[in-house]
Amino acid sequence: MRTYLAARAACIVFLFSGSAAAAVSEEEFAQLRAEMLRLAERVGVLEEENRELRQVAEATVSEVQLARTEAQEAGRTVEEWAPGTTFSGDFRYRYEEIDVESRDIRSRHRLRARFGAVARLSNDVEIGLRLAAGSESPVSGNTTLGSGGTSKDLYLDQAYAKWRPFNGAYVTAGKMKNNFYRPGGAGLAWDSDYTPEGLAFGWSGEQLFINAAAIGLESDSRRDNHTFYYGLQGGARLPVGDTVSITAGAAYFDVPVQGESSFFGDADDFFGNSFNCTDADNCAYLLDYEELELFAELTYSGFAMPLNFYADYIRNLDADTYDTGWLAGARLGKASAAGSWQVGYQYEDVEADSVLALLRDSNVGGGGSDIQGHKLFGSYAVARDWTVGFTVFVDNDAGENRTGSGTDYDRVVFDTIFKY
Known part of the structure; x- marks a missing residue:
């Protein structure tokens, strides 16, 4: 597209040159000049549309790649997510x-x-x-x-x-x-x-x-x-x-617990084992x-x-x-x-x-x-x-x-x- 625009620009330069002006009348030259300007404007519009289409295409490709990645990851097993790890x-x-x-x-x-x-x-x-x-x-x-x-x-x-x-x-x-x-x-x-x-x-x-x-x-x-x-x-x-x-x-x-206090629960929780207490808060196992x-x-x-x-x-x-x-x-x-x-x-x-x-x-x-x-x-x-x-x-x-x-x-x- 840039080569195309350069060629059109060269034509315009030529048309404005003295030799080109000598070959045609002033009215014909004005018409030709106007036509070339319209053509250059149209080329600019086409180039802008092409740029937008290219952006849309790139975005579409990115979305397709993302969707493909998500689909692949959704199908991965636990072992693939965390190699060597098992859950139960x-x-x-x-x-x-x-x-x-x-x-x-x-x-x-x-x-x-x-x-x-x-x-x-x-x-x-x-x-x-x-x-x-x-x-x-x-x-x-x-x-x-x-x-x-x-x-x-x-x-x-x-x-x-x-x-x-x-x-x-x-x-x-x-x-x-x-x-x-x-x-x-x-x-x-x-x-x-x-x-x-x-x-x-x-x-x-x-x-x-x-x-x-x-x-x-x-x-x-x-x-x-x-x-x-x-x-x-x-x-x-x-x-x-x-x-x-x-x-x-x-x-x-x-299990050497003789004289030790309880390990879980209240002070007098020995779950059936023999114990003695000096007071309500101080109890201990009687035996190992x-x-x-x-x-x-x-x-x-x-x-x-x-x-x-x-x-x-x-x-x-x-x-x-x-x-x-x-x-x-x-x-x-x-x-x-x-x-x-x-x-x-x-x-x-x-x-x-x-x-x-x-x-x-x-x-x-x-x-x-x-x-x-x-x-x-x-x-x-x-x-x-x-x-x-x-x-x-x-x-x-x-x-x-x-x-x-x-x-x-x-x-x-x-x-x-x-x-x-």
Whole structure:
């Protein structure tokens, strides 16, 4: 276009030159001059239109490129957005009724919501983080609905770093998933929601495994109840023929809490363990907990669905009385794939000073130690990631060791759980 304009300008210059004027009359020259000026004006208009069209075309190309980028990004997976990072979580809605002797039946609606991420920095290092909407309790992830629909608290449930120095080995530091094996997933020593804080390490092979930990009940040395406990566990997984497998092992936990104040709750909250008080605000554990544990679990896969038996025994070597706890149970099936189901039964008897009550199961007999009773449970998988279930705690008894006559405790729980 610029070349074209230059040519027209040259013509105009020529027309205005003396030689051109000599070849035509003055009137013809004036007409020619006017025509050339109109042509130059028209060329200017065309050049402006061309510039505007070029801007529109460039904007259209940019919009197409942006739309294409957005479409590509919308189709990206989590792994593409954050390579090496995985996300997971669960949501549980619960309705329960609790019938405690000589009290009105209590009913309530509760929920538990958790969301976590694990970032794998390399083949042998990972960082984990999980948040939970629940309570401050170390053994409960539930929050009760109410208080006029107030917002619920969000807590740090896990935050850890894990290193795998060689095949089967691990070292974990932070607030983490409990690394000790629990037969049948039962809570004789540890509640399923408990996430210990400290250092854990271990190794697992095809048949043998070992777990150890140094865990802070109170890590701050400026606190009066500064305490760490230590644990060591070992076991074996042994196949017996084609349809039977057995897992068995032993553990020892050293929990030096004698003379220490309570770690959670009020000053006199020891959850069934023996304690004494000098006044209402100063109470302390009477004993240490030197816990020796023996456990076994058997799985039979010869039926259309798995059949599982498990047992757990624990004794506090520092106690002279009320020093033993045990449980046994069975489970048929596994609620995993859509349409699958499971049912089970468990009985346990946990004397007052057999185990540190703060960290054990929070459901049977109302939680803690000095309890005994039956548990029936079942669940059905509506989909791979959605189950509905029930748990019935029947003929539970709490407080017999402390008072000489226990309190009847019954409870019915209905759950619906979504995992992602």
